[in-house]
Amino acid sequence: QTVESDERALLNVDEGIKFSKDSLFLMNLRFRMQNRAGFNSIYSGSNLGIEQFEMRVRRLRLRLDGYVLSPKFQYYIQLAFSKADLDLETGDIAQPIRDAILYYTVNDNFYIGFGQSKLPGNRERVISSGNLQFADRSIANSLFTLDRDFGIFGYYTLRTKSTAIFLLKGAISSGDGRNASAINNGLSFTGRLEALPFGLFKNSGDYSEGDLEFEIKPKLSIGITLSENQKAVRTGGQLGPELFGSRTLNSLIVDAMFKYQGWGVMSEYMSRSSRDPITRNDAGDIRFVVVGHGVNTHLSRMISK
């Protein structure tokens, strides 16, 4: 079981294929497939029948990561091919590129990225879909997440004399989401601080949902994200249908992960606000920024290794 945080390339892979040439080039080739069969049942008075069968390839991803020239230059490319992944359930422009980013490792505590990847937003979004407890993320996530964006990313680790560790993450990005065209001169600014008072989780467990590692001592991570997306043109900033005008969106996210002896608790609070969330066109139609707040909490217990 490899834990992925979707925040840098993986240099050790237990599944998938790894190619290397001296220390000049490394490529890991991996794929992920999630097939799903389910049904939706809606209680309508006396009837609790099956309303819909949902049977489909929910996720099919192809991933290339590794480094070029030197381990300091890492890349991470993820292509996605299912209908939902391509954004063809909701839109009509096929979007196969999920991640396409180059990382440069400045030193042990600092690395920067340039390209398209997940913003340092709410924890559940940054956790890779392969490490979720449920088949999909929460409804709150779908409304308020910062999702992916294109820009410059920075990741800094602040070590202290005690066991406590602080992670600082930031991004300056287009604010218009995956594979956006050039639209206007508004950018998006995201900053995140994570405090791990009892030190690092085993195997990056702060970014996987279950306590697969059965932490012997309690581990805690508390995160807070602030984001300002200037002149955004979509109802959720990086996601959603187009607005009739541009708006500035402000997001506040607070989340925490706690793990201890097989128990895992994850909770996150997300909110978005905008000064004037409603936009209109000349015909009087209305489209609005999704403002408000949401909470998502999980409790989990691993039975055994």
Add this chain to the structure above:
Amino acid sequence: QTVESDERALLNVDEGIKFSKDSLFLMNLRFRMQNRAGFNSIYSGSNLGIEQFEMRVRRLRLRLDGYVLSPKFQYYIQLAFSKADLDLETGDIAQPIRDAILYYTVNDNFYIGFGQSKLPGNRERVISSGNLQFADRSIANSLFTLDRDFGIFGYYTLRTKSTAIFLLKGAISSGDGRNASAINNGLSFTGRLEALPFGLFKNSGDYSEGDLEFEIKPKLSIGITLSENQKAVRTGGQLGPELFGSRTLNSLIVDAMFKYQGWGVMSEYMSRSSRDPITRNDAGDIRFVVVGHGVNTHLSRMISK
């Protein structure tokens, strides 16, 4: 020459690339390209001119197959990128996923699949495009085939004391074809029986069109498929434009393959019926289920090995 039946992952590959790690992981990476230049000539009175040139990449497929954890868990993924493969000749939603299925081998005679793959329908459809005699499948196939679908598949081999072998194949699937969204609560049920009275063909020759193997003794396979697609919403069930309402489609397919000393005969009969095939919308437009029947027969002779 590798024979593929598109009904399970290939564990031996002569072309393409094979990666393995102990017996924990195997990935074959292969591609198939079919470039085509042709012309259509239509006889109109005195004129037998060229009507259209058709010059294009007809098929371009990338395939990953192998196993994970154990050879009992096989996967088969096929992505397609040409315009026709993506369904962009007839529709406007790009559909790169052709196959994405996980197989579990229960024992030597029984394996099951979960995901998207070809239904056990008419023989020519299940024969991989690399093993056809002509560049495309028949017109009858395009109207009446069951094509691909998402669901649960089962394959059982019944061996007898004589040389005769029976294959039982079945599927419970969404009935709405490749990469469908959740639509309604109707499913599709497909059952197929194949009788091989003289035993197995060499190198899976019952699922390739020419007798590449020059069978020394006569070999015969007779197949019969029954399918009921409940609450289908497309004119051909798994294929075709949308109907204005849902209908239940019933299909009967009978086919046979005979091979002997370089000679090959393949024949198939397909029919589809529906109680009330015509659907209308409020504006009075009509869309109908493609009902009727078709026959497709080939005779071939290999000149030499």
Add this chain to the structure above:
Amino acid sequence: QTVESDERALLNVDEGIKFSKDSLFLMNLRFRMQNRAGFNSIYSGSNLGIEQFEMRVRRLRLRLDGYVLSPKFQYYIQLAFSKADLDLETGDIAQPIRDAILYYTVNDNFYIGFGQSKLPGNRERVISSGNLQFADRSIANSLFTLDRDFGIFGYYTLRTKSTAIFLLKGAISSGDGRNASAINNGLSFTGRLEALPFGLFKNSGDYSEGDLEFEIKPKLSIGITLSENQKAVRTGGQLGPELFGSRTLNSLIVDAMFKYQGWGVMSEYMSRSSRDPITRNDAGDIRFVVVGHGVNTHLSRMISK
């Protein structure tokens, strides 16, 4: 640094991954990513502000090339996944296939290709995007290039007793560009002659923009292309929106590359004409063939190796 001319498969690769099986099969797997952040500033009276930020994955390509059966049969497949690469900035049909061509080497001086690839048109277009000096090609190129097409390609090298070398290149193609459907019976004919009076450039330097090789002696290549695209249905022949009727387009291209001790000069002249460039529909709307001419000239100096 590998120089690519996009005109045949690469059999030696310094970057990327190479698989081979005896001399029966070779596959190189490579990718190219171009991430871009920029801004457009438009001077309007007193204001020189930033008009737009452009932040996106501009190019993301996956390439497979090598040979099958024998080094005489080479293939070259390039898939592209960024929004611009998929033609989704300007159109609404996803076009992931850029190149899909099979080459046959007749002898040391002659090889032919069948499939989709770049036409032997203006030099800057044939230079691979990884070997450009600027991030994008010229505006003249975007209006007058012959781009990619599907058809039969021939490449002949004429060696002389002196150092002079002549290259003859030709193609008979559909004339309708990448991944076109069958439209009408018009074809496109392209012929190109290149004269290299002082012999071959080091490392195919006539098809890379900077003089990375610091040519010790002056090297020159002069090219001239003539093209007739019969019954074309797009405003630029192989590119552009659809016309209301078909037209025959004639193109003349003259270009040159000169390199000497780190200096590089590239210049190209392109023109397109059509007897009756304007097409109308019944509603009186107008769409026209892009006729006219353009010039693109670069001067470059490498500072050091």
